[in-house]
Amino acid sequence: MIEARGLTKRYGSTLAVDGLDFTVRPGTVTGFLGPNGAGKSTTMRMVLGLDRPSSGTVTVDGVRYADLPAPMHAVGALLDARAVHPGRTARRHLTWLARSNRIPDRRVDEVLELVGLAAVAHRRAGVFSLGMSQRLGIAAALLGDPGVLLFDEPVNGLDPEGIHWIRSLVRGMAAEGRTVLVSSHLLPEMALTADHLLVLGRGRLIADTGVGDLVAAGTDAVLVRCGDAGFATRMRAVGAGVRQEADGSWLITGMTAAEVGGLAALHGVALAELTPRRATLEEAFLELTRDSVEYPVGGSVPERVDGAVGAGVAR
Amino acid sequence: MAATFGDSVRAEWAKLVGVRSTAWSLLAAVVLGVGFAVPFGLAGAQDFLGGTPEERAAFDPTAVGLRAHLFVQLAVAVLGVLVVTSEYATGTIRVSLAAVPRRPRLLAAKAVVVGGLALLAGGLVLLASFLVVQAVLDGAAPRAALDQPDVLRAVLGGGLYLALVALGAVAVGVLVRATAGAVTVMLCATLLVPAFTPILPRSLAVLVGTFWPTLAGNKIMTVVVDPRVLDPWTGLAVMAAWVVALMAAALVVLQRRDA
Numbered sequence: 001m002i003e004a005r006g007l008t009k010r011y012g013s014t015l016a017v018d019g020l021d022f023t024v025r026p027g028t029v030t031g032f033l034g035p036n037g038a039g040k041s042t043t044m045r046m047v048l049g050l051d052r053p054s055s056g057t058v059t060v061d062g063v064r065y066a067d068l069p070a071p072m073h074a075v076g077a078l079l080d081a082r083a084v085h086p087g088r089t090a091r092r093h094l095t096w097l098a099r100s101n102r103i104p105d106r107r108v109d110e111v112l113e114l115v116g117l118a119a120v121a122h123r124r125a126g127v128f129s130l131g132m133s134q135r136l137g138i139a140a141a142l143l144g145d146p147g148v149l150l151f152d153e154p155v156n157g158l159d160p161e162g163i164h165w166i167r168s169l170v171r172g173m174a175a176e177g178r179t180v181l182v183s184s185h186l187l188p189e190m191a192l193t194a195d196h197l198l199v200l201g202r203g204r205l206i207a208d209t210g211v212g213d214l215v216a217a218g219t220d221a222v223l224v225r226c227g228d229a230g231f232a233t234r235m236r237a238v239g240a241g242v243r244q245e246a247d248g249s250w251l252i253t254g255m256t257a258a259e260v261g262g263l264a265a266l267h268g269v270a271l272a273e274l275t276p277r278r279a280t281l282e283e284a285f286l287e288l289t290r291d292s293v294e295y296p297v298g299g300s301v302p303e304r305v306d307g308a309v310g311a312g313v314a315r
Numbered sequence: 316m317a318a319t320f321g322d323s324v325r326a327e328w329a330k331l332v333g334v335r336s337t338a339w340s341l342l343a344a345v346v347l348g349v350g351f352a353v354p355f356g357l358a359g360a361q362d363f364l365g366g367t368p369e370e371r372a373a374f375d376p377t378a379v380g381l382r383a384h385l386f387v388q389l390a391v392a393v394l395g396v397l398v399v400t401s402e403y404a405t406g407t408i409r410v411s412l413a414a415v416p417r418r419p420r421l422l423a424a425k426a427v428v429v430g431g432l433a434l435l436a437g438g439l440v441l442l443a444s445f446l447v448v449q450a451v452l453d454g455a456a457p458r459a460a461l462d463q464p465d466v467l468r469a470v471l472g473g474g475l476y477l478a479l480v481a482l483g484a485v486a487v488g489v490l491v492r493a494t495a496g497a498v499t500v501m502l503c504a505t506l507l508v509p510a511f512t513p514i515l516p517r518s519l520a521v522l523v524g525t526f527w528p529t530l531a532g533n534k535i536m537t538v539v540v541d542p543r544v545l546d547p548w549t550g551l552a553v554m555a556a557w558v559v560a561l562m563a564a565a566l567v568v569l570q571r572r573d574a
Binding site: 045048049050051052065066068069070071072073075077079080082083084085086087088089092093095096097099100101102140 | 316317318319322323325326327329330333334335336401402405406407409410411412413414415416417571573574
C-alpha cells in the first residue's frame, strides 16, 4: 500500500508535483498515467525517498521509505534500467544489491533465472540491450521479494515479446496480492495492464479511477449537424458543452442524443445529423489531460469550450 | 530482518571488487609506488653525498623511503573519487540510495571500504617502496631500518596518510559529483598547491606550508623532525581535521540533495 497525502514538489518556480492525494492498493495493478513531464517520475522518486517532498508525505505500508528497516524486502523499484555500472556483470550488480539488504546470494540466481538472464549473468551490463537491461532492472526489483513494486515506464523501448513479458509479469505480481504501481505515458498499454488508473497532468491528479470507469465517465458525445448556428447557443444555454468541428458539425457533451433531439424539436430546428459517439479510452485520456500537456503537438489546439470532448491532437 | 551498517559495508565491498577501475587503481599504486622508489633512492643518495654538513645532519632516509607517497596518493585519490562519482555518472546512485536510504550509512560504508583499502594496500606499497629505497641507499648514505626508533611509525603512518587522502577524495566526490572535476580538485590539493607553496608571499607560504592538509599530514612520514614545522602526530591530526570537515560538508550536501 502506497499512500500520498498533499504530496508536493517544487523546483524553483515550477510545481512538478502539486498536492497529490492517492492510495495505491494491494492486489491490483495501478497505472500511473500522464504525458511526459506530468510528474510521474518525480512522484516515484519521492516514494523512494530519493527526492524530498516540498510538502506533504508519502508512505509505504504506513512508513516513510527511509524508515523501512530493510527497504528491498518491502519495495522493489525499477526507475531507470540503464542505471547499472557498465563494467559490472549482471550477477555482480545483483550481488551487491543483495548484500545491502541481507538477501542470500542464492536469491540472485533465482531472480536471474526468473527474468531469463541466467545465461548472460557473467556478462558486463554495458553490453546489454535495452530489453536485457530492463530485465536486469526487474530482477533487481524482485530480489527482496517485496510486497510493493514500482516500475517507471517499464515497456519503453521494448520489443513486442518484451512488452508481453512485462505485462504478464506485472499482472502476475498483482494476482499474488502485491501492490503494483506502473507508470506509462502510453494509454493503450495501461488499458491492457492496469486495473486502476491515476491520471496525472502538470503535477496534479486529474483522475483516480478504474480503467472501465474512465471510458464511462461522461465522455460520450453527440455529433450534430444542422444549418442553424443559433442552435449551438440554445444548447449552451441548457448547459451542454459545444464545440464546432473543422467540417462544421457540432460535438455536444453533457446531453444524450435523445435530449439533443428533444431540444431541436422544441425549437423547431431541423437536424441534418444526430449521431451518438462513444468515446474511446484514448479520447477520454486526451480530454482529461488536454489542459495539462506541457508542449502540445500540432500547434493548433482548438479554442477551449466548456467540457468539450476531443482536442485537436485527437484526430 | 533489518539491514545493518555491516550489510552496507559488504555491499560497498562487492561494488568495489566488481569493477575494473579498482584493479587499475591498485596496479597504478604499485607501479608508481615501487617503480619510483629507485629514482627517489638514487636522488636521495646524491643529495646526501653532495650536501653540506647541516644537510647531511638533516638527511632522513625514512622520509626518502616514503617519498613515493606523492604518486601513490594520486592512485588512491582516483579510487576514492570514483567510488562516488561513478555512481553519479551511471545513475546507480539512485539504486544505491533506494537500497540504503539512510544516507549517512551509505557514505560511512563507502568511507570504511575505501579508507580500509587505501590503508592496507597503500601501506603495503609504501612499505615495499621503503625497503627498495633503503637497498638503493646502501653504501652511499645512512639507511633506515624498521627496528629503529620512529621508523615503523613513519611507515605505518604513511598508510594512515593515504587512507586520509582516500577519505578526502570520497568527500570531494560527493561534493563535486563529476569525475573530472573531483579528480582535478584532488590533483590540486595533493600536488599543485604543495608545489606552488614556495612562490607564495612569505607569511602565506608559512601558513599554507604548515596547515595545508597534505603538507601537515606528510610529517607523519618523517623521522628527523624539523622543529619549525608541526610534529608528526600533530601534523596528521591537522590533516584528519580537514578530512573530517570535508566529510561533514559532504554529509550535509548528500542529505539535502535530491538524488
